[in-house]
Amino acid sequence: MAETEHTEFDCLKIENQLCFPLYACSKEVVRRYKPYLDELDLTYTQYITMMILWDERTTNVKTLGKRLYLDSGTLTPLLKKLEAKGFITRQRSKEDERNLVVHVTEAGMKLRERAVDIPAKVGKCVNLKPEEAKQLYRLLYKILGRIDGPEK
Amino acid sequence: MAETEHTEFDCLKIENQLCFPLYACSKEVVRRYKPYLDELDLTYTQYITMMILWDERTTNVKTLGKRLYLDSGTLTPLLKKLEAKGFITRQRSKEDERNLVVHVTEAGMKLRERAVDIPAKVGKCVNLKPEEAKQLYRLLYKILGRIDGPEK
DNA sequence: TATAAGAAGATTGTAAGCAATTTAATAAGG
DNA sequence: CCTTATTAAATTGCTTACAATCTTCTTATA
Numbered sequence: 001m002a003e004t005e006h007t008e009f010d011c012l013k014i015e016n017q018l019c020f021p022l023y024a025c026s027k028e029v030v031r032r033y034k035p036y037l038d039e040l041d042l043t044y045t046q047y048i049t050m051m052i053l054w055d056e057r058t059t060n061v062k063t064l065g066k067r068l069y070l071d072s073g074t075l076t077p078l079l080k081k082l083e084a085k086g087f088i089t090r091q092r093s094k095e096d097e098r099n100l101v102v103h104v105t106e107a108g109m110k111l112r113e114r115a116v117d118i119p120a121k122v123g124k125c126v127n128l129k130p131e132e133a134k135q136l137y138r139l140l141y142k143i144l145g146r147i148d149g150p151e152k
Numbered sequence: 153m154a155e156t157e158h159t160e161f162d163c164l165k166i167e168n169q170l171c172f173p174l175y176a177c178s179k180e181v182v183r184r185y186k187p188y189l190d191e192l193d194l195t196y197t198q199y200i201t202m203m204i205l206w207d208e209r210t211t212n213v214k215t216l217g218k219r220l221y222l223d224s225g226t227l228t229p230l231l232k233k234l235e236a237k238g239f240i241t242r243q244r245s246k247e248d249e250r251n252l253v254v255h256v257t258e259a260g261m262k263l264r265e266r267a268v269d270i271p272a273k274v275g276k277c278v279n280l281k282p283e284e285a286k287q288l289y290r291l292l293y294k295i296l297g298r299i300d301g302p303e304k
Numbered sequence: 305t306a307t308a309a310g311a312a313g314a315t316t317g318t319a320a321g322c323a324a325t326t327t328a329a330t331a332a333g334g
Numbered sequence: 335c336c337t338t339a340t341t342a343a344a345t346t347g348c349t350t351a352c353a354a355t356c357t358t359c360t361t362a363t364a
Contacts (some may be wrong), residue, residue: 014207025178028221028295033171043318043319045321066200073323073324077320083166096330099342116164188321223313225349
């Protein structure tokens, strides 16, 4: 005899879901960034936005949205906040006025120096071996439909 | 010569982050639930709350919070909405009035029959082999600090 | 048994997050 | 050209999400 009853509803048990640990884990990991990001006066979403800008210097809302999986409804107010803090500038493109060009300021670039230790600090809190982290990375990007890594 | 420059700031590139695909993947997967959950008039968070209740029938805010990684600031308004829809009841415990007992109603249980196909439908959109899904599940719960699965 | 300490939810304030709609600019087709 | 379609952001409305604080109730302990 089985110890546990099985029914047609087993598929609806939370322990049989893949989506739930994904959802919970994402929130927990983001939470671990918070104390470090607070020091920089950045939220997590602002932080990943700055990551793009630290690397690219200039981009626009559409590209940011595609790379970060966010839409203008999220990005517009977020970018206004980053602008208010003096980390970025926002201006319409001369060639195509629909296009909003986002550019990192000097103050924004200076933030990078203070952020450089954050990934290692948070990484230490995640108890995965390097090989496991690589596996996880690969599986996540497989779900995202980009087999070997992020879109550029 | 290396084709790409390497600097002390490489660790801040988005493609070198594990947290970002986790964050993005979580959102994308939750999004795939939306059309199916809309039919049941449930949001994703309401859905995972109902999962606990379909299985347990009765619980309380504290237990829900621990199992779902949510606090009362999120759960209180969410449970009020589920109550307004008639899917649950909320009442203080007689033994300890601090304790808010949450119980699923008949209407709430009936929802389960309409939800039973959702996991399979969403699962089909996630292009992982069964073995990969198991790996992913294990890695996520390892990060969550619960090696072999969720807390009961 | 008063009083302090602790626990459980509720409330407040801020920031995402996203669907749907709107506005403005550009491109395409007749 | 002029009209239509398309595109890029912005706006609106609603729901999380969470830190911090507050309220109420229970438990410890002096």
